[in-house]
Amino acid sequence: MTTTLREEALKFGKIKEVDGAEIILHADVLEREFSGTKLCAEVGAYVNCGGSHGNTICTINKVQITEVEKTKRTEDGIEIVREERKVVTLTILGCAIHGKFSRGTKRLPTINCDTYFLSSTQVNQLIGIDLEENKEHFCVTDISDDNQTYLNLDKLMGRHTAILGTTGSGKSCTVASIVQSILSNYECPRILFFDIHNEYPSAFGHNPDSPHESFKSRTNSITWSEFSLPYWFLDLEEFFGVYNLEPGSNQKAIIKRLITKLKEKEAKTQEIDNIIVSADTPIFFDIDTLLENLNDEKDSHKNATDKKPYESIILKIQAVRHDTRYSFLHRKIDDKTSIVEYFEFILGLGENEKYLNILDLSGLPAEVRAVCVGVISRLCFDFKYWDLDPENIPLNLVLEEAHTYIPEESDSKYNIAKERVERIAKEGRKYGVGLTIVTQRPSNVSTTVLSQCGTYIALRLTNDLDQNKIKRLLPDTLAGQVNFLPSLRDGEAFVSGDSINLPRKVQFKVPNPMPRSNDVKYHRSWKLGKPSEYSLSSLMDSWYKQDKSK
Numbered sequence: 001m002t003t004t005l006r007e008e009a010l011k012f013g014k015i016k017e018v019d020g021a022e023i024i025l026h027a028d029v030l031e032r033e034f035s036g037t038k039l040c041a042e043v044g045a046y047v048n049c050g051g052s053h054g055n056t057i058c059t060i061n062k063v064q065i066t067e068v069e070k071t072k073r074t075e076d077g078i079e080i081v082r083e084e085r086k087v088v089t090l091t092i093l094g095c096a097i098h099g100k101f102s103r104g105t106k107r108l109p110t111i112n113c114d115t116y117f118l119s120s121t122q123v124n125q126l127i128g129i130d131l132e133e134n135k136e137h138f139c140v141t142d143i144s145d146d147n148q149t150y151l152n153l154d155k156l157m158g159r160h161t162a163i164l165g166t167t168g169s170g171k172s173c174t175v176a177s178i179v180q181s182i183l184s185n186y187e188c189p190r191i192l193f194f195d196i197h198n199e200y201p202s203a204f205g206h207n208p209d210s211p212h213e214s215f216k217s218r219t220n221s222i223t224w225s226e227f228s229l230p231y232w233f234l235d236l237e238e239f240f241g242v243y244n245l246e247p248g249s250n251q252k253a254i255i256k257r258l259i260t261k262l263k264e265k266e267a268k269t270q271e272i273d274n275i276i277v278s279a280d281t282p283i284f285f286d287i288d289t290l291l292e293n294l295n296d297e298k299d300s301h302k303n304a305t306d307k308k309p310y311e312s313i314i315l316k317i318q319a320v321r322h323d324t325r326y327s328f329l330h331r332k333i334d335d336k337t338s339i340v341e342y343f344e345f346i347l348g349l350g351e352n353e354k355y356l357n358i359l360d361l362s363g364l365p366a367e368v369r370a371v372c373v374g375v376i377s378r379l380c381f382d383f384k385y386w387d388l389d390p391e392n393i394p395l396n397l398v399l400e401e402a403h404t405y406i407p408e409e410s411d412s413k414y415n416i417a418k419e420r421v422e423r424i425a426k427e428g429r430k431y432g433v434g435l436t437i438v439t440q441r442p443s444n445v446s447t448t449v450l451s452q453c454g455t456y457i458a459l460r461l462t463n464d465l466d467q468n469k470i471k472r473l474l475p476d477t478l479a480g481q482v483n484f485l486p487s488l489r490d491g492e493a494f495v496s497g498d499s500i501n502l503p504r505k506v507q508f509k510v511p512n513p514m515p516r517s518n519d520v521k522y523h524r525s526w527k528l529g530k531p532s533e534y535s536l537s538s539l540m541d542s543w544y545k546q547d548k549s550k
Contacts, residue, residue: 005048005050005055005096005099005116005118005122005126006048006050006055006114006116007034007116007119007122009032009033009034010032010034010039010116010117010118010119011032011114011115011116012027012028012029012030012032012041012047012115012116012117013025013026013027013028013029013086013088013114013115014026014112014113014114014115015049015109015110015111015112015113015115016111016112017111018108018109018110018111020108021091021092022061022089022090022091022092023049023058023089023090023091023092023109024087024088024089024090025049025087025088025090025115026085026086026087026088027041027086027087027088027115028086029086030063030086030088032117034117034119035119035121037119037120039117039119041060041063041086041088041117042060042063043060043061043062043063043484044059044060044481044484044504044505045059045060045117045118046058046059046060046093046117046118046123046502046504047059047060047090047115047116047117047118048096048115048116048118048122049090049109049113049114049115050113050114050115050116051109051110051113051114052110053107053108053109053110053113054095054096054106054107055095055096056092056094056095056105056108056109057092057093057094057095057096057101057118057126057502058090058091058092058093059090059091059093059481059503059504060088060089060090060091061089061090061091061481062088062089063086063087063088063089064086064087064088064089065084065085065086065087066084066085066087067082067083067084067085068082068083068084068085069081069082069083070082070083088115090115091478091481092105092108093502093503096126099125099126099128100126100128101126101127101128101501101502120146120147123147123502124148126501126502127150127501127502128501129150129501136152136153136154137150137151137152137153138150138151138153138181138182138185138186139181139185140177140178140181140506140508140509141506141507141508141509142507142509142510145507145509147504147506149495149500149504149506150500151178151455151495151499151500152498152499152500153182153185153186153499155454155455155497155498155499156178156455156498156499157394157396157434157436158394158429158432158434159429159434159453159454159455159497159498159499160425160428160429160434160435160436160437160449160452160453160454160455161434161435161436161437161453161454161455161456161457161497161499162436162437162438162439162442162450162453162455162456162457162473163175163436163437163438163439163457163459163493164438164439164440164442164456164457164458164459164461164466164470165440165458165459165460165461165493166440166459166460166461166462166463166466167440168490168519169440169459169460169461169488169490169491170459170460170490170491170492170508171438171440171459172199172200172515172517173490173491173508173510173511173514173515173517174457174459174491174493174508175200175398175400175436175438175515176200176203176204176511176514176515177491177508177509177510177511178508179191179203179204179356179398180203180204180215180511180512181509183204183214183215183218183355183356187355188353188355189355189356189396190347190348190355190393190394190395190396191355191356191357191395191396191397191398192346192347192357192359192376192380192395192396192397192398193356193357193358193359193398193400194359194361194373194376194397194398194399194400195358195359195360195361195362195400196361196362196369196400196401196404197362197400197401197517198224198360198362198516199515199516199517200358200515200516201219201221201358201360201516202513202514202515202516203215203511203513203514203515203516204216204219204221204356204358204513205217205219205513206219206221207513207516210513210514211513212512212513215356215513218354218355218356219354219355219356219357219358220348220354220356220357220358221358221360222345222346222357222358222359222360223360224360224361224362224363224364227328227359227360227361227363228328228329228331228332228337228345229328229329229372229375229376230284230329230330230331230332230333230337230342231287231329231330232263232282232283232284232285233282233339233342233375233379234375235279235280235378236252236255236256236259236279236280237416238371238374238375238378238416239255239259239279240252240255241371241413241415241416242320242326242329242368242371243316243317243320244316244319244320245312245313245316245317246312249309250309251309251312251313254294254297254309254310254313255279255313256279258290258293258294258297259279259285259290260277260278260279261293262285262286262289262290262293263277263278263279263281263283263284263285264277266283266284266285267281267283270283282339282379283339284336284337284338286333287317287321287330287333288321290317291314291317291318291321294310294313294314294317295310295314297310298310298311298314324545325365325368326365326368328364328372339379342379343379343383346359346376347380347383347393347395349393359376361373366404367413369404369405370404370405370406370413370414370416370417371413371416371417373399373405373406373417373420373421374405374416374417374418374419374420374421375416375420377397377417377420377421377424378420378423380395380397380424380433381420381423381424381427381428381431381433383395384428384431384432384433385431387431387432390430390431390432391432392432393432394432394433394434395432395433395434396433396434396435396436397424397433397434397435397436398436398438399421399435399436399437399438400438401438401439401440402437402438402439402445402449403439403440403441403442403444403445405417406418406421406422406437406445406446406449407444407445407446408443408444408445408446408447409444418446421435421446421449422446422448422449425448425449425452425453426448426452435449435453437449437450437453441463441466442461442466442469442470443463443465443466443468443469447469450469450473451473453473453497454497454498454499455495455496455497455498455499455500456470456473456474456494456495456496456497457493457494457495457506458470458482458485458493458494458495459485459488459491459492459493460485460486460487460488460489460490460492461482461485461486462485462486467482467485467486470482470485474496475496478496478503481494481496481503482494488505489507491507491508491510492505492506492507492508493505493506493508494506
């Protein structure tokens with residue numbers, strides 16, 4: 001076992017410049033071989049600046065060869081000689097204390113301090129993960145990978161995570177790979193997916209062509225045809241957002257009074273005692289009765305001006321009530337679904353527990369998607385807020401395509417989702433609610449949410465706006481690492497933050513089964529033509545009914 005971080009055979013240069021955040025060294029060689037493995041001075045590699053100050057762990061940020069002109073005296077006089085100088089730029093990550101990595105440094109390296117490559121064995125020693133003792137760690141790389149990478153589950157799920165990458169970089173596969181690793185290592189996780197494109201059920205056994213009974217038995221895939229968000233769970237602000245009402249007018253006072261009255265009546269019917277009933281209390285009320293009460297009050301007024309707010313409310317509520325795109329709001333009216341039953345439904349808390357719950361929101365109208373994500377996020381936060389012990393059922397919400405409902409710009413139609421998700425980002429850690437933000441456009445996602453993330457998993461990013469956003473979010477010492485993001489392979493990411501001991505490039509293991517997110521195979525379709533069972537009328541039927549479940 002390696003006991004030193006200063007192997008003589010791995011010495012490769014001396015420090016020539018230290019400015020606090022960056023170290024410049026002149027290398028004697030750019031390659032060394034140790035224990036049959038060749039180590040190179042490449043961007044992202046780890047090195048140790050070891051001297052009288054201690055051991056400072058750094059990562060290589062830049063490698064270059066410069067030409068230096070020197071004068072040399074010869075028999076014929078003075079001759080100008082060109083010499084190559086191998087210059088390596090390092091970024092300080094932390095230091096080694098008793099052989100284990102620690103963030104930050106007490107003393108910086110000194111000039112002419114020796115620098116050593118670090119082998120994978122030495123890096124693993126620095127990280128110091130013993131799966132028998134450190135059960136909060138789990139592996140996310142393939143078993144055959146030389147550089148095994150472990151993430152800290154508590155910090156990954158509890159301190160929020162951002163998974164960022166351009167389309168086609170492997171975001172969905174990375175998300176699926178991480179969640180599969182969690183399911184394989186932990187018996188009772190509790191994860192809720194907001195699946196915008198219905199691509200994740202197939203990654204967890206809900207695909208006859210690639211079955212996986214172990215994942216499937218612990219996963220609840222809620223299809224669009226089964227998804228519901230009963231309107232009586234909306235608070236007053238959300239109700240106005242969904243039904244397109246005008247919160248700035250006296251409509252709010254009318255609706256608040258009538259809904260509170262209906263909920264108080266229902267509480268008595270259900271014999272729910274000793275509760276404070278308001279318009280925000282998650283108790284059933286009949287929306288058709290609400291419409292009747294509105295009509296009765298409208299008819300009681302003789303003045304057209306007094307009738308006008310009632311007419312507006314009635315028309316808008318009826319428009320949504322009878323719109324098939326909003327059927328998910330009204331599916332459970334006859335059942336009078338309680339909030340307990342709903343949490344059992346979306347969080348898998350019933351007798352037959354499900355630990356991964358995937359909400360298919362692919363059929364959700366784009367204009368109301370933000371409200372729905374916001375409402376369910378708020379319900380989950382309230383669920384944990386009122387739980388006296390945050391460790392009872394810690395939750396993690398996976399927000400796919402986050403830029404479509406928690407954008408950076410201010411727009412009233414996104415306010416509900418942004419406010420609810422930003423609240424979780426700022427306060428959720430204390431109550432056991434974590435976020436996993438997944439997006440291909442980090443520059444378009446709320447900075448409030450991204451800045452609260454403790455771990456960043458950055459896959460290939462080619463857009464300069466997105467890269468600059470990541471640079472601003474990462475510590476100054478790591479901002480230079482963003483420069484290689486455009487050249488990352490599919491499924492490869494730069495991982496930094498609380499959940500990983502040493503920031504590094506990670507090739508996540510390929511998920512098995514795969515999510516339904518592969519690129520469309522144009523070559524095959526354009527060779528073979530449309531399938532024999534293809535039906536344009538079925539397509540139009542789904543379009544007309546706004547139903548993607550067929």
